[in-house]
Amino acid sequence: MRRRIRPQITDRIATATLYLVAGAFVLLLVAFVGYFLYSGRSELNFKFLFTEPAFSTAGGGIGPELFNSIYLVFLSGLISVPIGIAAGIYFAEYAKPGRLTDFLRLSIETLSSLPSIVVGLFGFLVFVILTGWKFTLMGGALAVTILNLPVIARTSEDAIRSVPESIKEGSLALGATRWQTIVRVLLPSALPGIVTGIIIASGRAFGEAATLLYTAGMSSPRLDFTNWNPISATSPLNPFRPAETLAVYIWKINSEGLVPDARQIADGASAVLILAVLAFNLLARFLSRLLGRRFGGSRS
Amino acid sequence: MANPPSRKVLGRINLYYWKHENLGRGLVTGFGIFLAGLTLLMAGFLAVKGLSTFLVDHVSPLEFLFSTKWSPDADVPAFGALIFIVGSILISTLALLISTPFSISTAMFVAEISPNLGRKVLQPAIEIFVGIPSVVYGWIGLSVLVPFIRRSFGGLGFSLLAGSLVLALMIFPTITSLAADAFRALPTDFREASYALGATRWQTVRKVLLPAAMPGILTGVVLGLARAFGEALAVQMVIGNMIRIPGKLTDATVNLTSIITMDMGNTATGTPWNDVLWSMALLLLMISFLFILLARTTGQKRRSLK
Amino acid sequence: MNLRKITALASIVILSLAMVLTGCQAAPSATSAPTATTAPTTAPTSTTAPTPTASVTTDPGTTAAPTATAAPTATTAPTKAPTPKPTATPVPLSGTLISAGSTALQPLAQQAATEFMALHSLVSVTVNGGGSGSGLSQVNSGAIDIGNSDVYASEKLPADAADTLVDHKVCVVGFATVLNPGVTGVTSLTQAQLISIFTGVTTNWNAVGGPDLAIVIINRPASSGTRFTYDKYALNGAVEATGIALTEDSSGTVRSTVASTPGAISYLAFSYLDATVTAIGFNGIAPTADNVKNGTYKIWSFEHMYTKGTPSTLEQAFLNYMVSTTFAPQIIALKYIPISQMTVLTH
Numbered sequence: 001m002r003r004r005i006r007p008q009i010t011d012r013i014a015t016a017t018l019y020l021v022a023g024a025f026v027l028l029l030v031a032f033v034g035y036f037l038y039s040g041r042s043e044l045n046f047k048f049l050f051t052e053p054a055f056s057t058a059g060g061g062i063g064p065e066l067f068n069s070i071y072l073v074f075l076s077g078l079i080s081v082p083i084g085i086a087a088g089i090y091f092a093e094y095a096k097p098g099r100l101t102d103f104l105r106l107s108i109e110t111l112s113s114l115p116s117i118v119v120g121l122f123g124f125l126v127f128v129i130l131t132g133w134k135f136t137l138m139g140g141a142l143a144v145t146i147l148n149l150p151v152i153a154r155t156s157e158d159a160i161r162s163v164p165e166s167i168k169e170g171s172l173a174l175g176a177t178r179w180q181t182i183v184r185v186l187l188p189s190a191l192p193g194i195v196t197g198i199i200i201a202s203g204r205a206f207g208e209a210a211t212l213l214y215t216a217g218m219s220s221p222r223l224d225f226t227n228w229n230p231i232s233a234t235s236p237l238n239p240f241r242p243a244e245t246l247a248v249y250i251w252k253i254n255s256e257g258l259v260p261d262a263r264q265i266a267d268g269a270s271a272v273l274i275l276a277v278l279a280f281n282l283l284a285r286f287l288s289r290l291l292g293r294r295f296g297g298s299r300s
Numbered sequence: 301m302a303n304p305p306s307r308k309v310l311g312r313i314n315l316y317y318w319k320h321e322n323l324g325r326g327l328v329t330g331f332g333i334f335l336a337g338l339t340l341l342m343a344g345f346l347a348v349k350g351l352s353t354f355l356v357d358h359v360s361p362l363e364f365l366f367s368t369k370w371s372p373d374a375d376v377p378a379f380g381a382l383i384f385i386v387g388s389i390l391i392s393t394l395a396l397l398i399s400t401p402f403s404i405s406t407a408m409f410v411a412e413i414s415p416n417l418g419r420k421v422l423q424p425a426i427e428i429f430v431g432i433p434s435v436v437y438g439w440i441g442l443s444v445l446v447p448f449i450r451r452s453f454g455g456l457g458f459s460l461l462a463g464s465l466v467l468a469l470m471i472f473p474t475i476t477s478l479a480a481d482a483f484r485a486l487p488t489d490f491r492e493a494s495y496a497l498g499a500t501r502w503q504t505v506r507k508v509l510l511p512a513a514m515p516g517i518l519t520g521v522v523l524g525l526a527r528a529f530g531e532a533l534a535v536q537m538v539i540g541n542m543i544r545i546p547g548k549l550t551d552a553t554v555n556l557t558s559i560i561t562m563d564m565g566n567t568a569t570g571t572p573w574n575d576v577l578w579s580m581a582l583l584l585l586m587i588s589f590l591f592i593l594l595a596r597t598t599g600q601k602r603r604s605l606k
Numbered sequence: 607m608n609l610r611k612i613t614a615l616a617s618i619v620i621l622s623l624a625m626v627l628t629g630c631q632a633a634p635s636a637t638s639a640p641t642a643t644t645a646p647t648t649a650p651t652s653t654t655a656p657t658p659t660a661s662v663t664t665d666p667g668t669t670a671a672p673t674a675t676a677a678p679t680a681t682t683a684p685t686k687a688p689t690p691k692p693t694a695t696p697v698p699l700s701g702t703l704i705s706a707g708s709t710a711l712q713p714l715a716q717q718a719a720t721e722f723m724a725l726h727s728l729v730s731v732t733v734n735g736g737g738s739g740s741g742l743s744q745v746n747s748g749a750i751d752i753g754n755s756d757v758y759a760s761e762k763l764p765a766d767a768a769d770t771l772v773d774h775k776v777c778v779v780g781f782a783t784v785l786n787p788g789v790t791g792v793t794s795l796t797q798a799q800l801i802s803i804f805t806g807v808t809t810n811w812n813a814v815g816g817p818d819l820a821i822v823i824i825n826r827p828a829s830s831g832t833r834f835t836y837d838k839y840a841l842n843g844a845v846e847a848t849g850i851a852l853t854e855d856s857s858g859t860v861r862s863t864v865a866s867t868p869g870a871i872s873y874l875a876f877s878y879l880d881a882t883v884t885a886i887g888f889n890g891i892a893p894t895a896d897n898v899k900n901g902t903y904k905i906w907s908f909e910h911m912y913t914k915g916t917p918s919t920l921e922q923a924f925l926n927y928m929v930s931t932t933f934a935p936q937i938i939a940l941k942y943i944p945i946s947q948m949t950v951l952t953h
Binding site for chain 2: 735831853855859
């Protein structure tokens with residue numbers, strides 16, 4: 001009898017503990033987000049969100065910074081998502097298992113552990129000096145891509161690998177080529193995992209500061225938000241202009257800011273950042289569901 | 301005897317096959333090689349920059365690795381980086397020790413105990429945590445955690461403990477979401493077979509799913525460790541950056557990333573002081589590489605034991 | 607055939623990678639090439655750096671020409687700067703200007719940039735931080751137009767590189783010793799007392815007239831311009847003890863750390879002083895702008911903007927604007943000191 005009861009008790013205890021841990025975690029997040037929303041509440045208004053920052057007086061906004069952050073994540077995603085997923089597919093399906101592949105995989109994992117300032121200085125030498133672009137949004141996006149690629153590639157590879165072998169074999173048995181199997185069967189099944197990777201990577205891009213100090217710069221030129229011609233120097237869409245992102249702005253204001261309301265701005269900007277990450281997250285989930293339905297239409 | 305397909309048909313099949321197989325294959329192979337090349341490029345770049353300390357400035361590698369004497373601005377500069385190396389290792393391992401149990405528990409909860417709550421509440425929560433920039437973590441650490449440690453444990457508040465806690469929080473989402481994915485990816489058969497044998501849920505999770513998901517969890521731990529090693533801004537704000545090896549948890553200390561971020565911008569390219577910082581970055585890369593190698597081989601051993 | 611295609615594709619990728627690779631290795635080698643030749647010269651520079659008298663006398667000497675041109679503009683800019691503009695309107699100023707470097711100078715430069723762009727609609731000026739050292743290396747390598755620095759270029763760069771840069775002193779900044787508000791009864795410290803504290807000899811506030819409280823030193827990184835200036839003028843070049851001080855990366859974090867750590871002592875530029883920290887005097891003289899101007903308060907330094915060679919028209923116009931009377935009220939508002947108001951120009 002004792003033998004049968006004890007596992008059930010441990011089961012109860014374990015379940016309760018897991019609930020406790022998960023609950024504590026959610027509570028921590030609520031406290032975290034609540035803390036920032038509460039301390040940043042006075043700044044969460046349209047004026048703060050859409051006006052230009054000030055350098056010596058109170059009342060500046062974060063308009064250009066917010067735009068730059070979103071645009072940078074978008075640009076870097078445009079480059080890193082296709083390459084990352086493709087590299088993930090390569091390592092999951094095509095790379096010949098062996099020492100070299102293992103070594104490359106290891107190197108890629110290691111790449112994601114580089115301190116971002118090192119990537120920033122590499123980006124500075126390559127994207128700022130070598131290309132002659134000087135400080136540009138594009139340079140920043142490319143530097144962030146270096147940080148993001150390993151994460152996306154790694155998570156994509158894992159997601160593709162974790163699709164059950166039987167599904168893959170079924171597809172191949174039906175006469176589909178390997179590539180067809182990958183695109184039509186493996187990718188849709190792996191999509192949730194891939195999306196997780198992309199969200200993690202984009203979150204990192206959104207919050208990245210050290211890399212961008214040396215590549216995208218710490219100031220925005222005058223921007224004319226009515227000018228949507230991407231080649232024009234004053235257009236916000238021009239990727240070849242310096243750009244200060246929200247995270248860089250928070251860093252700057254905390255460390256060297258002279259404005260009297262630095263603390264409020266930092267709090268407000270942090271709150272906006274958290275809300276933006278939240279919104280971004282929801283969008284990504286929505287997209288993933290949409291794509292999943294489209295690709296995996298026959299399954300559901 | 302079947303009719304041999306005409307040349308035309310064969311060509312079309314080949315074209316079809318080419319389009320649907322080799323184009324895609326070439327494409328992803330190209331990108332895979334590109335990524336690998338990028339990695340090697342970064343490593344080469346770091347090696348060139350980092351080795352100039354020893355090749356151009358003639359600092360002894362032994363002094364760099366094993367000396368605790370760091371006085372780059374003295375008349376006779378000394379570039380011993382041991383303190384920073386020890387600091388980095390201490391902070392990262394401690395953060396991992398704090399974070400991993402919680403991460404795995406949360407992943408179990410999300411994937412096995414309550415997938416519904418997990419998907420609707422925890423998963424988004426985890427991803428929000430990932431999106432919070434390190435400077436914000438640092439700021440919270442500085443304004444909440446440091447005073448708290450000073451009041452409850454004594455010392456200055458700026459400490460190894462504060463750095464590890466902030467770092468643990470930062471790597472928590474990475475480990476958790478990857479571990480949860482690893483659990484979810486397990487076939488339902490595993491669970492059903494275990495339940496059919498009369499195992500409780502906890503027994504199933506502990507004895508069947510955890511070992512099976514271990515490779516995926518280890519990937520998460522490794523990526524978490526990787527992030528811990530490379531993280532700079534947040535840790536630097538709370539560890540105090542006192543250049544000495546800590547004697548206890550509440551002592552202030554310093555690590556590789558802190559000294560790199562603090563001095564990199566203030567020293568000019570090509571000076572020995574700046575070169576030494578690059579050597580540290582190279583060392584960081586090598587340490588992470590070794591750690592990741594270690595985690596992988598242990599992961600593989602466990603898999604093969606099963 | 608398929609195999610051939612793949613190998614062709616792969617070789618294209620590898621080839622392009624190799625091109626990038628060689629291109630990139632050209633960059634480090636280009637930067638490390640001068641290192642090889644200048645390494646011997648760096649050593650003497652770093653050895654002469656700590657002797658303050660030597661560098662003070664040599665610096666104005668080597669940069670005599672720029673100082674001579676910069677100083678007059680400082681005083682005559684009010685009349686000069688506005689007048690050329692209306693007369694020179696046929697060719698309005700245009701182009702982009704990128705400056706980077708000193709984080710201490712950044713807020714002021716950014717303010718100047720904003721106002722300057724308001725005056726000249728075709729000009730785009732961007733201001734980046736990154737630290738004095740990176741500002742100087744960047745302007746030296748030609749990546750940016752103006753390098754902002756808290757210290758003379760010769761303190762950071764090898765001598766031959768520093769000689770190619772032209773110094774423009776744009777303002778003066780004073781530094782104050784700051785204490786946690788909990789340290790009561792200490793309103794001024796002498797140089798000897800400060801040296802004793804920062805070298806770790808004095809460890810309790812009661813030794814200098816304060817409460818019975820352990821002293822917590824908060825430093826800037828060894829490479830920081832602020833620390834360099836403070837060590838030179840407040841501590842008379844004394845070597846600070848390592849391993850006993852906390853180090854904070856930026857003025858903002860120094861301020862919040864001093865404000866929250868009991869018994870803390872550190873130093874901040876005047877622009878960062880506020881009610882959360884107590885600023886104390888040096889040798890009995892209060893840290894005020896007036897005392898810096900009349901030369902009684904010794905802890906101050908010039909803020910520099912370096913250009914590679916003679917500045918271009920646009921660069922010169924911006925530099926003129928920085929020292930013009932139009933901009934002086936902003937300099938004062940941000941608690942820097944216009945050079946034109948200084949009655950002494952040496953310590």
